[in-house]
Amino acid sequence: MTATQVRAPDGLGAGESTPARRRRAKPPRSRRTWREQLTGWGFVLPASVIVVGLSVFPAGWAFVISRQKADLISPAENVGWDNYRLILDDPNALEAAKHTLLFTALFVPTSIVAGILLAVALNRPLRFQWFYRTCIFVPFVASAAATGILANFVFDPTYGIADNLLRVLGLPQQGFLEDPNQAMAVLVLICLWGEVGFNVVIYLAALQSIPNDVVEAAVVDGAGPISVFRYVTMPELAPVTVFTAIWQTITALQLFDLVYTTTKGQPGDATVTIVYYLYRQAFELFHAGYGSALAYCVFAVTMVFTGLLVWYARRSGTEAF
Amino acid sequence: MRRPSRLTAALAVLALTTLAACSSGSDHSGTTAVTTLDPDKDVTITWWTGQDSEADELLQKLADEYTADHPNVTIDLSPGADTTDDLLQKLQAGFASGDYPDVSYTYGSWASVLGKSGRTLDISDQVAQPDAGWDEFPEAARATATVDGQVIGLPAVVDNLGLIYNTELFDEAGLDYPTDDWTWDDFRAAAKALTDPSKNQFGTAYPTDGGEDTVWRFWPQVWQNGGDVLDDDGMPAFNSQAGVDALEYWRELAVDDQSVYLDQTDQKFEPNFYAGHIGMLISGPWVLYDLKSHKTPYAVAELPGTDGSHQTISGPDLWTLYDHDDSQRAAATFDFINWLTQPAQDVRWNLAYGNLPLRSSAADTPEFAQYGKDYPGADVFFKNLENATTPRPTVVGYTAMSRAVGSAISDVLRGDGDPQDKLDEAADAAKIDLQ
Numbered sequence: 001m002t003a004t005q006v007r008a009p010d011g012l013g014a015g016e017s018t019p020a021r022r023r024r025a026k027p028p029r030s031r032r033t034w035r036e037q038l039t040g041w042g043f044v045l046p047a048s049v050i051v052v053g054l055s056v057f058p059a060g061w062a063f064v065i066s067r068q069k070a071d072l073i074s075p076a077e078n079v080g081w082d083n084y085r086l087i088l089d090d091p092n093a094l095e096a097a098k099h100t101l102l103f104t105a106l107f108v109p110t111s112i113v114a115g116i117l118l119a120v121a122l123n124r125p126l127r128f129q130w131f132y133r134t135c136i137f138v139p140f141v142a143s144a145a146a147t148g149i150l151a152n153f154v155f156d157p158t159y160g161i162a163d164n165l166l167r168v169l170g171l172p173q174q175g176f177l178e179d180p181n182q183a184m185a186v187l188v189l190i191c192l193w194g195e196v197g198f199n200v201v202i203y204l205a206a207l208q209s210i211p212n213d214v215v216e217a218a219v220v221d222g223a224g225p226i227s228v229f230r231y232v233t234m235p236e237l238a239p240v241t242v243f244t245a246i247w248q249t250i251t252a253l254q255l256f257d258l259v260y261t262t263t264k265g266q267p268g269d270a271t272v273t274i275v276y277y278l279y280r281q282a283f284e285l286f287h288a289g290y291g292s293a294l295a296y297c298v299f300a301v302t303m304v305f306t307g308l309l310v311w312y313a314r315r316s317g318t319e320a321f
Numbered sequence: 322m323r324r325p326s327r328l329t330a331a332l333a334v335l336a337l338t339t340l341a342a343c344s345s346g347s348d349h350s351g352t353t354a355v356t357t358l359d360p361d362k363d364v365t366i367t368w369w370t371g372q373d374s375e376a377d378e379l380l381q382k383l384a385d386e387y388t389a390d391h392p393n394v395t396i397d398l399s400p401g402a403d404t405t406d407d408l409l410q411k412l413q414a415g416f417a418s419g420d421y422p423d424v425s426y427t428y429g430s431w432a433s434v435l436g437k438s439g440r441t442l443d444i445s446d447q448v449a450q451p452d453a454g455w456d457e458f459p460e461a462a463r464a465t466a467t468v469d470g471q472v473i474g475l476p477a478v479v480d481n482l483g484l485i486y487n488t489e490l491f492d493e494a495g496l497d498y499p500t501d502d503w504t505w506d507d508f509r510a511a512a513k514a515l516t517d518p519s520k521n522q523f524g525t526a527y528p529t530d531g532g533e534d535t536v537w538r539f540w541p542q543v544w545q546n547g548g549d550v551l552d553d554d555g556m557p558a559f560n561s562q563a564g565v566d567a568l569e570y571w572r573e574l575a576v577d578d579q580s581v582y583l584d585q586t587d588q589k590f591e592p593n594f595y596a597g598h599i600g601m602l603i604s605g606p607w608v609l610y611d612l613k614s615h616k617t618p619y620a621v622a623e624l625p626g627t628d629g630s631h632q633t634i635s636g637p638d639l640w641t642l643y644d645h646d647d648s649q650r651a652a653a654t655f656d657f658i659n660w661l662t663q664p665a666q667d668v669r670w671n672l673a674y675g676n677l678p679l680r681s682s683a684a685d686t687p688e689f690a691q692y693g694k695d696y697p698g699a700d701v702f703f704k705n706l707e708n709a710t711t712p713r714p715t716v717v718g719y720t721a722m723s724r725a726v727g728s729a730i731s732d733v734l735r736g737d738g739d740p741q742d743k744l745d746e747a748a749d750a751a752k753i754d755l756q
Contacts, residue, residue: 072413073438152586158521159593178585180737264530266585268732283410285721285754286434 059299066292076289083293093294095269096277099184103273104252106188107195111248112241114192115199120229122200123207133204140197148261151190152177177263180270187271191258195251199244206240207233242313246306253302274298353644355447358652363393366654369401371408371426379673383666387657394653401425416440423654426477427641429465430533430723433715435641436468442642443471447655454663457680461635464712474641475662476679478671480605481635481709482538482624483702484508489618490515490522490600499601499622501631505542505570508601508625512580515600524580525601526590527571529734531727533720534587537713538603539730541634542567544711545627551714555755557748559726560741568733568740575734583734605636609696610675621698623705635709668692677703718754725750 066083070076087093122133139147154161155176163173176186210233218232256275259265265272265280272280275298282291358364370380377400384396401422402411409431415421416438427435435441445467448455455463462476484499491498494514499507512524528534540550540559548563558564575581582599584590594602595615602608603624612619623631640658644651660666662679668688672678675696683689684703693700713719729743 071434073416073434073440075439152588156589158582159598178583178735263585264532264587266530266731267735268737269531269728280724285724286717287721 062292062295065289066296068289070289070292071286072288073286079289083290084297086290087293087297092269092272093274093277096272096274099270099272100253100255100274102184103188103191103255104249106185107191107252108245108248110188111192111196111199112244114196115203115244116237118196118200119203119207120233123204133200136200137197139194140201142194144194144257145261147190147194148258151186151258151262155186177271178267180267183263183267183271187255187258187262190262191252191255194258195248199248202240202244203237206237210236238316239313242309246309249305249309250302253298253305353442353646353648353651355442355444355651355655356648358391358394358656359649360391360393362649363395364649364653365395365397366424366650366657367397367422368399368657369408369411369422369425370398371401371405373400376674379670383661383670384657387660391653391656394657396657421643423645423650424474424640424642424658427474427639429462429637429639429713429715430720432465432473432639432641433468433717433719436471436473437717440643441468441471441473442644442651442654443473444475444642444655445470445472447659448472448475453659454680454682457682458662459635459637459681459706459709461709461712462637462639462679465637465715466639468715474639475658476637477640477662478638479635479677479679479706480607480637481633481677481702481705482541482603482605483633483698483705484622484624485594485602485604485608485612485619485698486622487594487597487600487618488620490597494600498620499625501623503622503625505625505627509570509574509578509580512574512601513578516578516580518579521598523582523593523599524578525574525603526582526584526594526599527575527734528587528590529583529585529731530587531724531731532587533723533727535727535730536723537634537636539567539571539726540711540713541624541632542570542627544632544634545630549711551716551755555716557722557751557755560744560748564744565740568730568744571730572733572736572740576736581734585731606675606677606696606699606702609699609702613675613696619698621701623701623708631708632710633705633708634711634713635706636713675699677706716755718751718756721754722747722751 065072065076067078067080068076069079069082118136122129122136126132153159155163157163157173157175157178160176162176166173175182177183215228215232218228223231254275255273256279259271259273259276260279263271265276274294278291278294278298281287281294368380368384370377372380377398381398384398388394388396402408405426405428408425408427412421412425412427412435421440447453458476459479461481462479466472466474466476484503486499488498491511496511496514499511508525515524516522527538543550543559543564546563546566548561548567549558552558571581575583582590582593584593590599591602591604591608591611593599594604594608595611595617597617624633625631640661642651642654642658661670664678664680664683664686667679667683668686672683672688672692677699678684678689678692725747726744729738729747732738733740733743
């Protein structure tokens with residue numbers, strides 16, 4: 001294709017002169033030597049090897065295992081799609097999936113709303129602003145294992161600080177992580193504490209990239225703070241929100257480490273999430289084939305969720321990716 | 322990505338292991354003959370200890386001592402994994418890639434699965450030699466090391482469950498100390514008397530995380546009641562009247578009396594006992610070291626009994642030996658591990674760590690007398706090995722069954738469900754894996 005004439009950009013009115021002819025310098029095909037190609041491959045090869053070796057290849061093998069009756073120790077036996085069929089008849093897998101969806105439904109919207117509110121608050125000129133920002137971000141840097149162990153102490157129904165606080169306030173004592181009706185909600189709370197810092201940082205960056213003149217123009221036109229937030233800030237944050245929603249959904253669907261370090265699925269398996277369930281199957285009960293099949297289902301669901309969000313974002317004109 | 326997701330990690334481990342399982346393909350069937358060690362042929366053996374650095378230093382010293390006496394043997398020692406729990410995954414990956422050690426520390430509960438791998442050495446003939454002293458190991462430990470008639474390793478740690486009580490709390494409550502004639506009724510009465518909600522003080526504790534720690538402390542009472550875990554066909558028998566009675570007993574303590582500190586994390590009940598919040602703890606010799614460092618006023622008795630039976634349970638761990646189609650390596654590995662478990666070495670390793678001696682012959686050593694003084698109650702635990710008459714089942718489906726029973730016990734102790742119904746459900750769930 002040879003570009004002989006550059007099309008006038010949209011918006012240029014009739015009568016304006018067409019831009020001068022530009023000849024785009026394009027290297028002749030012959031100059032792209034094998035040497036250049038090799039150099040190019042040389043640059044991408046190390047990363048490719050890592051990606052293929054540590055992600056694509058293991059994923060492929062996990063698929064092979066998912067069609068086997070395997071414990072990873074004794075010789076495996078091919079069983080076709082039996083492991084996948086078993087999932088459909090496994091009430092515990094269904095329960096675990098429900099717990100994961102409940103967690104996702106509670107966690108993702110809350111983390112986004114909390115992230116926006118905190119970011120807006122921290123975007124104002126405040127004394128000790130750096131201190132508040134650090135406070136919010138530190139839990140995100142702490143490992144989930146540390147967060148979980150800490151939470152165990154805070155929410156211990158007998159000796160924990162949370163119940164002590166309730167006692168001081170004259171409120172009834174709670175079971176928290178040991179009450180089947182509260183455990184999931186408490187997990188959401190712990191996870192929010194750890195993850196909200198990430199959203200805050202993302203939204204702070206987005207808020208600071210909103211041009212001041214747009215805001216000022218809105219104010220000049222008579223918009224109050226709420227209207228500015230509703231009609232200027234919110235639309236500007238939409239692309240970022242698509243990103244945080246996808247990110248936090250993946251975090252929520254793959255929730256494992258917090259469960260592992262706090263409840264181990266207890267009480268009464270009320271906090272067994274799907275990834276914790278597949279870990280238990282593959283590594284505690286020696287059902288590696290079944291565990292792999294579950295992992296592939298989680299992968300498929302995550303893909304669908306992400307695809308739907310991207311599709312929705314594109315349809316509504318929000319370019320996030 | 323910020324944290325490598327667990328899912329990716331799990332997929333990676335799964336994939337790596339299959340890769341090797343497919344590629345190496347060669348069938349090890351545990352057939353390498355374990356001959357005697359040839360002193361003129363150099364050999365290197367790899368040893369995964371599964372211990373932390375402090376314990377590793379001790380073991381390294383013992384390994385150095387052995388190699389000084391056997392200059393042709395080199396011992397390549399490493400923990401093998403970050404935690405003992407992780408060793409199994411490392412072994413799975415090792416089997417897959419063909420790069421696994423000659424000997425590793427393993428939990429007793431893994432023995433049946435490892436035995437099925439076809440990668441373990443069969444040392445049945447070696448331990449049958451009169452000078453091997455196989456009979457000096459506790460019966461439960463020997464049973465755990467034997468899978469389908471093949472001996473795959475030697476005991477590494479032996480233990481059992483006893484009753485540890487806080488003498489100060491007993492004195493405060495004006496209670497008599499537990500004796501060897503104690504029944505579970507005595508235990509219940511004491512637990513009730515020791516419970517004081519105003520001080521957050523509990524009579525006893527039970528871990529309800531639903532794991533094996535929840536389950537194995539339940540079996541002794543089933544046995545004492547005349548029941549068993551599995552029947553002769555290897556199918557669940559724990560939902561018999563004996564099992565239901567045992568679970569109902571604990572339900573009454575936990576739900577009716579509220580005298581049990583239920584710990585669903587399995588991490589807090591022992592520290593709470595050390596701190597004096599709990600009157601009685603059913604536990605083993607592994608807490609003696611911590612009790613000593615926390616200066617908890619305690620004493621040890623055997624488990625309360627039923628109709629004169631004070632049966633307990635032993636959860637031995639093993640040094641499992643692996644086959645590399647190399648008789649010299651096999652011979653060196655067995656010779657070294659056999660040497661390690663002899664009293665002269667064992668007293669410097671297990672006893673130094675507060676563990677029980679592996680062999681009954683170690684009881685005659687001066688170190689054992691000192692050990693009894695260093696760790697009060699250790700002698701009770703040693704004597705209590707005689708009460709560990711029934712071995713924990715070593716069938717492949719045990720782990721899955723344990724998970725089902727663990728959930729049943731945890732649910733009932735939390736006040737959710739009836740013992741008979743819950744144990745029946747667990748038995749049904751366990752059948753799939755036991756078949």
